[in-house]
Amino acid sequence: MIGGQHLLGMQQLDSEQINAILSTAQGFLQVSRRTIKKVPSLRGRTIITLFYEASTRTRMSFELAGKRLSADTVNISASGSSVSKGESLHDTVMTLNAMQPDAVIVRHPASGAAAFIANRIDARVLNAGDGQHEHPSQALLDMLTIRQRFGKLEGLKVAIVGDIAHSRVARSNLIGLAKMGAQVRVAAPKTLLPRGLVEAYQCTICPNVEAALEGADVVMALRLQRERMEGAFLPNLREYAIEYGISTAMLDRCNPDGILMHPGPVNRGVELSPEVVDGPRSVILDQVENGVAVRMALLYLILGGEPA
Amino acid sequence: MPRTVLDAKGISEALDAMAEAIASRPQDGPWAVVGIRRGGEPLAHRLVKRLTEITGKEPAVGTLDITLYRDDGFGPHEWPQVGITEIPFDLHAHTVVLVDDVLYTGRTVRAALGAILDYGRPRAVRLAVLVDRGLRELPIRADAVGLQIETQPSEHVDVQLEVTGAAADAVVVGERRPQEQGGDKK
């Protein structure tokens, strides 16, 4: 059970819990497809989304999830709040705590910020991305999308391609997929491969993107942040697109049923060529739909139970 | 000691009586039979058969999952099973017969009414239950009852059906097992 717990990362979940969350999420998909997209499960609960980084889709996905469970959702973003007036994270958290929310969904540029807040607040904290640490709901929606296609995760060959070093999505997926028995391989420019990756996660490092895609069931492309051009990690976007971008021809190396995923938003023509984004292997929009269902499942499982 | 209040023959006869009772009620639009997951689901299919025999027309059939409409949440050590609701017909045109195995506090039926209305607006809703064990907590009453019995809150009414893996069809009343506390248990 995860009832009454914080969700700070995939690190805390075991395979049984992950399976149960995915199964619950599968049940929630139906709610979003109805005319009346609302169930009363979390009626009267208050959910705050506290976002210190710009994010349209994740914030909206959590907000819709809360609303479709009948919770009241309030959005706080770093601009236009006391956050921008220099209030410390500690003071912001204490202020929120005094307003008695049931859950706080946190996005923050500092790794560990979700744990920092969880240690100081009575509400349940759901990590919606803390720095380069974890983004567990993204990994869960990715796993739900894969499970829908293949009926399982165990034994699947999953290639994660791109800026591993700075990606919380990659970290959460590396942890989660390993727990579910998938075989993860990664490919990235050497400058964007963190040290100790193989030691930290059960994965293999491929010498190039082609090798990673060979026979892969799932290809997960990561978003390349434009600011990576500044720290001398890469020469320019054009070279990245040519050397590390994924094209239709490269996807032919995958398993014939192989799927292409991306956490979004896509830099078209950088990590993915435009035609593969809309191509037959792309499940990018399924990921978005599954995102709402996974977040409904998480909020429901964490807040919906009787107090222990 | 557990006692059997209905055997296979008894259940069969009870379903016949329920079908008769439903069919005798005023009907606005065609019948649709919706089983409340999970106990009502197999009974709904059997009731559809009986209603087809009586009325000569096969009613539409569906299932309703009420997990997300429960008023009591779920236990701290429980993984709630969020099931699929299947209503493969237009609710607006039909008179819906909600089917459940046991009517007890009435909270499941209240949740089911809430759930069904989120899928559409039926012409009317009727309620058919195999066993009404009394002890209502909400003002809810069934239109068709297979068996009415008196029970204690400490007791458990177990509807066993061959289709769901039991040795034989039967309704058994026994002492509630210790882990089953709270909620709208049967």
Added chain:
Amino acid sequence: MNLIIQNGRVLDPQSGRDEAADLLIEGDRIREVAPSGGMKLRDAEVIDVKGAWVTPGLIDLHVHLREPGQEYKEDVASGSRAATAGGFTSIVAMPNTDPVIDNGELVQFVIDRGKRAGLCRVLCCGAVSVGQKSERLAPFGEMKRAGAVAVTDDGRPVTNPVMMRRALEYSQDFDLPVLSHAEDAQLSGHGQMHEGVISTQLGLQGVPGVAEDVAVARDILLAEHTGGRLHIQHVSTARSVDLVRDAKARGVRVTAEATPHHFSLTHEAVMGYHTSTKVNPPLREGKDRAAVIAGLSDGTIDAIATDHAPHSSIEKDVAFADAMNGMIGLQTALPLALNLWRAGMPLLKVIALMTTGPARVLGLSTPAIREGALADLAIFDPAATWQLDDESNYSKSKNSPFWGRPLEGRVRATIVGGKVVYQYDRKPVWSVQH
């Protein structure tokens, strides 16, 4: 009033003495040392310290006292109290205050504050460069005349190699060692902890070990080239230990220190994002920790220094990335150093690393327990367990990963210039006779 310290186990690294002995202190000097029971009673206060160990007062080469400018974290008086509670009789203040101690007047100010506190000897370093900006040399001569014992830009590296060259040259005219915070700031970048498997798991930017190694190598080569006296502060990597060892073998005038946290902890302590473990240089890997201990054992590293760096909740009760570097260490240094002895290092070696070692780095007179020596002494119970907490802590700050954890080895009393400046728990720790 004369003082007799009776029945302690006297440990003197300078002479190698390790025996139960009695000390007679007259004024600020040790007048007589005799095997226990061998001293004739006379008109003196007699202190029986049976079960405790008596060593020369500890010397800490590396302390941030935060005065002037950040007295909410620490000041000279509170830092001195923490020092004496940790068995230290001399501490060396770093100049990265606000304003930076880069002139004689400020050196004098800190020394005066230390005298006014009247607890331990407060020595002071001057900055290498004005404002620690690596642009213009600070006035070494003026600072030396005011009492500075060394120059350093600690807290930040001397980024400009020309500045380091000039400092190593010019400091020779005043016989001042240059203490180097050896770090290539560009290689460490925005790093928050040691770069390795833990930083990858935590998603924290890493400070690679090579950021230290490159700077240590640079400074050693510059010391070799100039003939200046170089001291490498807080050595934390295996490679840096090797570089210092090789340099010493070549005859380069280089010394080094290591902190208790670098020989006690590894980067695994950061898991959980505990900001008390955020230090610069960062906590490294097991192999680095082992190399630092080996360096302390074989004389490559000359001294244990705390890098006592107090911070308040403003700097530490924040997300890990936003937290400032540093931990307090004055009161935990001795018990952690005794762990080295518990793990097999000779006891007198451990004591030397906290007494004669640091004295030699700075060119101070050698601390010793012998007739005529200055009566700076630490008296401690090696087996007493305690914890650093609100009751025992004397620093104004609490940023220690050892906070609330059991520590073995507790200071019973500290004597500076013949005066008892600290005694445990303010309870009388000895019986008084006349």
